[in-house]
Amino acid sequence: MPNRNLTDDELAQANIVLVDIRQRLDSLAGNDKNLLFAYRRKIVKELGYDERSKPGVRAKLKALKWGLQNRCCAHCGKEMPLKYSELDRKKAADGYTEENTELVHADCHHERQAVKGYT
Numbered sequence: 001m002p003n004r005n006l007t008d009d010e011l012a013q014a015n016i017v018l019v020d021i022r023q024r025l026d027s028l029a030g031n032d033k034n035l036l037f038a039y040r041r042k043i044v045k046e047l048g049y050d051e052r053s054k055p056g057v058r059a060k061l062k063a064l065k066w067g068l069q070n071r072c073c074a075h076c077g078k079e080m081p082l083k084y085s086e087l088d089r090k091k092a093a094d095g096y097t098e099e100n101t102e103l104v105h106a107d108c109h110h111e112r113q114a115v116k117g118y119t
């Protein structure tokens with residue numbers, strides 16, 4: 001299932017929020033470019049976690065799926081080292097859960113994403 005896109009009105013609303021966030025960060029940081037950089041980094045990191053979960057959560061899920069899949073790629077069925085595996089979400093909006101992910105080779109993941117038109 002393709003990821004949902006924003007309508008024109010929703011995109012306009014998102015851009016209003018973005019302008020607000022930028023203004024608030026500029027106000028917090030004053031003329032300190034390093035502080036503005038740190039605030040941006042913090043916001044980007046936390047919003048990324050909202051979508052992708054924290055790295056430790058994903059690492060635990062990868063190890064779990066690796067065992068459940070008998071160390072094999074869910075795409076090609078071949079054996080796969082944990083280090084070179086990636087979690088592929090069935091529906092991106094449903095996040096990184098046991099039910100919503102499959103562990104696949106990095107190359108197989110890229111192949112899947114290309115088929116879905118994500119690359």
Ligand SMILES: [Zn+2]
Pocket residue numbers: 073074075076077078104105108
């Ligand atoms: Zn594979």
